[in-house]
Amino acid sequence: MSETAQPTPATDERIKEISGLRRALIRPELGGICGTVLVFTFFLLTALDSGMFSAQGVLNWSTVSAQFMIIAVGACLLMIAGEFDLSVGSMIGFAGMMIAIFSVTLGWPVWGAILITFALCVSIGALNGFIVIRTGLPSFIVTLAFLFILRGFTIYLPQTIERKTIIGGISEAAEGDWLAALFGGKILGGLFQWLGDAGLIAVFERGSRAGQPVVDGIPMLIVWAIALVIVGHVLLTRTRFGNWIFAAGGDAEAARNSGVPVNRVKILMFMFTAFCATVFATCQVMEFGSAGADRGLLKEFEAIIAVVIGGALLTGGYGSVIGAALGALIFGVVQQGLFFAGVESSLFRVFLGVILLGAVILNTYIRRMITGER
């Protein structure tokens, strides 16, 4: 028997060569990188003296960006797995309210309230996923239903139990709680104190905290955001499970035939999204000490927008966690930056829409270069 046919020619005369640099550049997060550079350049030029880049200013937009990042990581992995979740915003409201009800109304220890809330919310995420898988309905519809259901309960429960729509007093309850500190505290306080003493960052001038540095630590929110981004990125790009996420979103049928446990992957991603939403809610509740029925409104869109700005494909199978994190950063910086730059606040939405459009068009162009798709 002869060997197989002669090798096909290594190059095709009908295709022009793509330069090495260009090839190195085309990756999902390129759009996000360009956007970040653009946005920072813009604000460095227009809002440098507004305090946006003082220690306090940086902390401000970092915190806002970190918030977006936490939910964007979940939304990103879920979107790459081919689904999305419109109930994220309602889940945030619901999770916060549950913690408040368990800890304040029912008087449970805060760690217990947090744990049971995580269990509850992750189960709801699993339920979302289960319904999507079993009925084959688009996740848009299923999670839209849960958007209403969860928000309904978030308003109804405190209304019925406590006759209010905001439950406060969680800070007092959380005093000294080991788990609460993981969500509400700050780290590196010593470092910042030292920086303040050394005159490297500003200190308060008067009041009860005179002499303390204006930034007295990194909020746990930011730590969570960074941790989730790293975990998400490693999971997606470095593990076999990550490959399954791509496969499940790229073509569920093909993946299933190749032995990828697609249903499990999708349900786990719904659970992870719910987990991220609950982390968001817990940090918020622990920082602010109260839970409100209107928390998290429209956050589902913000998460999706960050992910899409970061280069992921709405239809699944393509995207990057780093991209989503950059998307969240852009979003946060623009949102706070417009305030710093003193732009009329009602125009904020207009900017948001325009940036969204611009970013996705840029990303589409990049993706077409990668895949050769037309």
Next chain:
Amino acid sequence: MSETAQPTPATDERIKEISGLRRALIRPELGGICGTVLVFTFFLLTALDSGMFSAQGVLNWSTVSAQFMIIAVGACLLMIAGEFDLSVGSMIGFAGMMIAIFSVTLGWPVWGAILITFALCVSIGALNGFIVIRTGLPSFIVTLAFLFILRGFTIYLPQTIERKTIIGGISEAAEGDWLAALFGGKILGGLFQWLGDAGLIAVFERGSRAGQPVVDGIPMLIVWAIALVIVGHVLLTRTRFGNWIFAAGGDAEAARNSGVPVNRVKILMFMFTAFCATVFATCQVMEFGSAGADRGLLKEFEAIIAVVIGGALLTGGYGSVIGAALGALIFGVVQQGLFFAGVESSLFRVFLGVILLGAVILNTYIRRMITGER
């Protein structure tokens, strides 16, 4: 030359026969019909004596349903053509505000304001469609951008021009305007007066309108809803353009190859959706005499929900206008019925979510029967 092969057997022994009745039943709007029957049965049993089915009560839920119908018709045709529009709600706010600005602030005659607003909004619809077609981006993203952009302008413009976010005084401006009457008036007033006089419907017993019938005409809103449903239904099922709508949504590439002007169809459907949103806004402005920056919030979801309850497929190519109208009816009746039945009103959202889920699952089952799809 011989004739082509012998005919394939008319029946296939491997498939059980489907009964005639069952076949007659399986149509896209079946889910809507079942839902409507269910909902009415439920409320007839639980809320019969609450006034829900008095003349006034009927008018009440009819008006709410008619509102949903107007936007559902547009959303339905667009969804069948394979796209959807998240900017409907913002478009409603925007259109109302434009009418107010043109007629009150700029002092144009109301008919002029209405016409220019229609032109403007339909052009924005066309722009939406154009961007979707040209960039190949999912309409979710493009219209999400416009959701923000239009809402931003709706807040910014009156704020800048009039220093208010509610502009009133349109009723006075519209007094005697021929076009305004088409959106804000009532018809069949004589008939109802006669019915009231004849004792067939209740008359007011007290207050400023004692002696007048409780229902003094059919609001133009309902007339528009019925007209749009009929036009939409005929367009979809009886014209060649209707066939193109199905084709464009079913498989744009295949339709294009068969000579269907897919781009034109899709853009026209975006324009029609914008048209419906503008009708909604105009009726609202004419009835309430004012335009507010927060009008139409979340209406895009409500339209999509009505359409999906009515049996259309989110992915396009399948659905019915009658179904969407029934979906809107169910939506309206449930919403108002809960008030008549005295259910805690914050639970409304929970019900909405549950009904949405139930309806789509029912519809999926029906569709699978039709297409034999698994």
Next chain:
Amino acid sequence: DGHGDLNYVLVSHAPDSDSWWNTIKNGIALAGEQMGVEVEYRNPPTGDLADMARIIEQAAASGPDGIITTLSDFDVLRGPIEDAVASGVDVIIMNSGTPEQAREVGALMYVGQPEYDAGLAAGQRAAGDGIASFLCVNHYISSPSSTERCQGFADGLGVELGNQMIDSGQDPAEIKNRVLAYLNANPETDAILTLGPTSADPTLLALDENGMAGDIYFGTFDLGENIVEGIKAGTIQWGIDQQPFLQAYLPVVVLANYHRYGVLPGNNINSGPGFVTVDGLTLVEEYAGEYR
């Protein structure tokens, strides 16, 4: 930047489509012009209070001379406000919160109308008019202050709130028809309380339609063009005016004078509740929605 040597920021909790805040914007614009200072308006676009906390932090970071803010959730906003005070920014609390809370966070003063008290006063007034049951049309159910108004009104009447408060949503047709539905199902209702123009305007139309206009006892919070018309026509018995204009205007004036001349009023200022009735409506009418 700007024409003034002093920079102030006003932070509200309202979503940016809420029409009531418009008067506030006009108030600060006028005060800014008259005092020759720069005043910016900031709000969380969706009305999310957690976002509002970030905005206060942001405002503090941009180093203004003063911040005027609402205190719609003490727990959430206390931290950022205290930080702002500590970093040398003078703060005045307006609109929501209580004088006690304002003192606690270290603000200079409080200008506004305690919501529960306003509701209570209205309830007591209505009780005096012989009212025993009511409908509270809540178009902003997730905001605590709107619930407090209803609660205060119920307590003023001495009845249980219960199902008498409905979540009306913000769509005018839905508000109108929900009111109609409620009145249809509960025809024995004595009074209606609306919480602002968003719910009052459609409610007026609803009463017009079912013929109860003028027949049912109707009170509302906050003013607007149609509400003023309603008061004039006798459909609405009273409107509780918390005078948003003052809530915006006074803090700016106070801050500017404090920073320039070191003078400060010795007390908090209650801008409301003031009951607007059919007497003395002319000015109210002219400026409703703009300065009233």
Next chain:
Amino acid sequence: MNTRSTHAPIIEMRNIEKHFGAVIALAGVSLDIYPGECHCLLGDNGAGKSTFIKTMSGVHKPTKGEIIFEGRPMHFDTPRQAMDAGIATVHQHLAMIPLMSVSRNFFMGNEPVKRIAGIPFFDRAEADRVTMEEMRRMGINLRGPDQAVGTLSGGERQTVAICRAVYFGAKVLILDEPTSALGVRQTSNVLATIDKVRKQDVAVVFITHNVRHALAVGDRFTVLNRGQTLGTAQRGQITPDELQDMMAGGQELATLDDALGGTV
């Protein structure tokens, strides 16, 4: 069978080039197609066959080159125009919409119209009648004209597509790999249909990878290779083996164990 001399060509493609960004899919292909002939278009994967017939049917605009239809230069901007001119195409990836009924699919883009008060209504009765009749003529009994295409088997769908093209395609019928997914019986039906259509003086352009299918019905054979034509051969002037070699782009084929016979 028709020969070159009896007719003028119905379509002349002159030096057609088509570039997609960096990809040159067609680098100058010329071809004449005569009424009543079955012209087979052969070639390797990616040779440009589908691209070529898409320029013919108005889906793509050629980057360079001329299309002369019935003696006059033509520029098809949309598939509709080509269709109106009499060019019907069955594309490689079926141009059928699974959720739509057979009769709606059959007339997609070519709906029969009945004017009532000047409004062009879709004449469904007519459409249903024609569909049932045409499908019956092809040997397929539908449950009803409103049966969804999604419920048909692959072979049946293919037949609907061809049937539709034949029904409308008065002058030129283009078939892009119509038999690739079909069973033996279905294939033989399709080939018989091609044969029948050709006899009605329609020009047929038939793309296939199967030499035997090509030889069974083809009058002339054009082989494309990497965007260029290797030339056209007349039936009888070429042996199956020669054709096979040409279809492989002139490159040597992998040979199997001798026991299995040298070629495929």
Next chain:
Amino acid sequence: MNTRSTHAPIIEMRNIEKHFGAVIALAGVSLDIYPGECHCLLGDNGAGKSTFIKTMSGVHKPTKGEIIFEGRPMHFDTPRQAMDAGIATVHQHLAMIPLMSVSRNFFMGNEPVKRIAGIPFFDRAEADRVTMEEMRRMGINLRGPDQAVGTLSGGERQTVAICRAVYFGAKVLILDEPTSALGVRQTSNVLATIDKVRKQDVAVVFITHNVRHALAVGDRFTVLNRGQTLGTAQRGQITPDELQDMMAGGQELATLDDALGGTV
């Protein structure tokens, strides 16, 4: 070539039935497959071939019937289990994901793992290396292992799929119409690969509609018809024409004009 007597069958399918709701796709099909043989599965469209091999590869669970793999009854609940047992499948509709890189596709569902601190990391270096090597062995030079599958031609994709199956499919390789969209040269590559694989004592199940492809590599031929088997024939015991007739489900074929030769 192997004959029945030299080995025990690696898979025995006994009376497999599969119902989809009202549709009876398989009505009791039995089949033995031996190591080192190429077993061709033939039959009309909708005969149930794809369904049959899907029960074999764990995609569908049979409604009735037994699967005996290496002498022991087996119940595959997921494609993974079948794969782990040594059954690799190239499905009719390609199991490739266009947006993913070749090497990720190659190892999809079978990722090589490198444990660092107990966490199973995807060993990409290894995956890339193997992919490049295996593809090179098949005669395809990739730009790099991270090239997206979407940029490959149809034939190349088909080869990746087969290559992957061969790499993992130690014992049984199932190919569902692998050649239907391929050009002559690509087809001959695939057939040569089948031949080579079979020689390594792998059992190959090969579905095709092309008699000549079947005869080129098949050792035994099983024909399905409407969910039932028409029997299995040994190579040499059956003529191409007989086979062709059986493939058409025993029904008469449409005959073409005599000039074109009686059969396809």
